[in-house]
Amino acid sequence: MTAAESIFENLRLELRRGCLTLAVLAQLREEHYGYTLRKDLAERGLEIDESTLYPLLRRLETQGLLVSQWREEDKRNKRFYRLSPDGEHILARLLDEWNATNSSISRILDAPRAEAATDADNQ
Amino acid sequence: MPTTSKDATMELLDRYLQAVRKYLPLRRQDDIIAELRANMESQIEDRESELNRPLTQGEFDDFLRKMGHPMLVASRYQTAQYLIGPAVFPMYFYVLRLAMLWAFIICMIVSAVVTPLTQTGGQAVIDALFRTPGILIQTAAWITLVFAAFDFARTRYPETCPQIPGINQNWNPSSLPPLEKAEHSGKPRSFTQTIIEIVMGVLFLGWLLIIPHHPFLLMGPGAAYLQAGPFLLAPVWWTFYWLLIAVNIMQIGWKCVELARGTWQWPSRMLQIVSKAVGLIPIAFLLTTPDHRYVLLKNPATDQLHYGQNLDQVNHGLHFAFCVVCAIVVVQLAFDIGKWILESYRRHEATAL
Numbered sequence: 001m002t003a004a005e006s007i008f009e010n011l012r013l014e015l016r017r018g019c020l021t022l023a024v025l026a027q028l029r030e031e032h033y034g035y036t037l038r039k040d041l042a043e044r045g046l047e048i049d050e051s052t053l054y055p056l057l058r059r060l061e062t063q064g065l066l067v068s069q070w071r072e073e074d075k076r077n078k079r080f081y082r083l084s085p086d087g088e089h090i091l092a093r094l095l096d097e098w099n100a101t102n103s104s105i106s107r108i109l110d111a112p113r114a115e116a117a118t119d120a121d122n123q
Numbered sequence: 124m125p126t127t128s129k130d131a132t133m134e135l136l137d138r139y140l141q142a143v144r145k146y147l148p149l150r151r152q153d154d155i156i157a158e159l160r161a162n163m164e165s166q167i168e169d170r171e172s173e174l175n176r177p178l179t180q181g182e183f184d185d186f187l188r189k190m191g192h193p194m195l196v197a198s199r200y201q202t203a204q205y206l207i208g209p210a211v212f213p214m215y216f217y218v219l220r221l222a223m224l225w226a227f228i229i230c231m232i233v234s235a236v237v238t239p240l241t242q243t244g245g246q247a248v249i250d251a252l253f254r255t256p257g258i259l260i261q262t263a264a265w266i267t268l269v270f271a272a273f274d275f276a277r278t279r280y281p282e283t284c285p286q287i288p289g290i291n292q293n294w295n296p297s298s299l300p301p302l303e304k305a306e307h308s309g310k311p312r313s314f315t316q317t318i319i320e321i322v323m324g325v326l327f328l329g330w331l332l333i334i335p336h337h338p339f340l341l342m343g344p345g346a347a348y349l350q351a352g353p354f355l356l357a358p359v360w361w362t363f364y365w366l367l368i369a370v371n372i373m374q375i376g377w378k379c380v381e382l383a384r385g386t387w388q389w390p391s392r393m394l395q396i397v398s399k400a401v402g403l404i405p406i407a408f409l410l411t412t413p414d415h416r417y418v419l420l421k422n423p424a425t426d427q428l429h430y431g432q433n434l435d436q437v438n439h440g441l442h443f444a445f446c447v448v449c450a451i452v453v454v455q456l457a458f459d460i461g462k463w464i465l466e467s468y469r470r471h472e473a474t475a476l
């Protein structure tokens with residue numbers, strides 16, 4: 001891996017980290033266990049490693065954003081997670097933040113194009 | 124296509140989970156392993172129903188490889204742990220650098236003073252050099268230990284720990300230290316100052332050159348005593364004398380070159396270091412004098428009995444004094460070199476940015 005690729009990879013992971021938490025919280029508005037959650041996220045275009053997702057679920061539960069319970073399904077005991085009331089509140093705030101950041105970045109990216117269009121109109 | 128039996132698959136899965144368990148926090152081992160097992164079994168089942176056959180050995184190996192090394196998988200369940208946290212680390216690193224520098228300086232001074240009293244020769248120098256890394260490592264270890272303990276206490280019992288400005292209390296911007304002198308800041312050396320330095324250097328050189336003909340200019344009334352007394356200076360002083368003259372000529376020449384090139388305002392740091400290093404040569408020469416014979420008897424055959432003991436004491440005292448002077452100059456030189464390297468590194472980093 002070249003230095004540039006390594007820098008890109010680090011920045012990509014940094015960028016993804018927060019997004020993954022948001023996606024997991026959003027997806028857990030409905031109850032899931034680890035494997036089906038991972039499958040659902042992948043089907044929606046967000047691949048996430050098992051070794052990242054399962055510890056993340058534990059961490060969010062420890063922080064009180066998720067609640068879990070062991071239940072039998074298909075003759076197998078599984079741990080099901082869903083958003084806690086605190087988690088719902090935090091998710092709403094995070095989504096506001098996400099939308100605000102997204103709009104800001106769009107405006108920043110659009111600014112040079114808008115300036116170029118204004119310059120063209122003036123000429 | 125060779126497929127694995129269900130038993131073989133389960134055995135490998137058990138072995139994998141057993142390996143993960145070893146690195147998990149004790150209290151949560153069972154819970155985490157049960158959840159991992161359920162997820163992995165579901166995943167295997169899903170894959171097998173897609174393929175409509177059991178997984179082959181290779182596919183199962185790939186599946187486990189994709190899960191990650193047991194140690195890596197377990198590490199994700201651990202909370203981030205560090206000896207000294209990011210809040211305290213800058214202060215720790217600052218104190219560590221200062222302590223290492225002072226430990227090195229003190230170690231050098233003590234070695235220069237104590238070693239000549241207890242040992243002699245090259246072995247003493249080698250012993251002193253070998254002792255230094257041990258002392259530096261001990262210093263670093265103690266400082267790390269103290270800071271680790273402080274950080275541990277600070278994070279677990281914040282209310283009982285002293286407040287650190289900027290970390291766990293409000294800080295006052297007016298308490299920031301004053302601006303440090305940047306390179307080439309302050310007052311530059313004036314043209315007059317440079318001329319005076321050269322004139323004084325030439326006068327000093329002239330004074331040195333006439334000393335052999337008029338020793339009282341250096342020793343005052345002691346010159347008469349030396350002439351009348353039983354002692355005389357050893358020939359080694361002549362070599363020392365001419366080395367001293369050479370060093371002075373070099374320093375005057377360097378100042379003249381600076382004047383000619385118009386660079387007298389900001390003398391080169393490297394040339395200052397070279398000049399100081401060259402100044403060590405005469406002292407080092409005196410230190411290597413065989414048997415430390417700086418003063419001799421005019422008539423050893425007749426005076427040895429009366430003045431032999433005094434002569435030894437004088438020579439020993441002179442050697443000790445040269446050791447101390449040499450140690451001080453070496454420490455100054457090491458300090459200057461360190462400062463120069465640090466400045467060069469900062470300049471390099473600044474231009475790289």
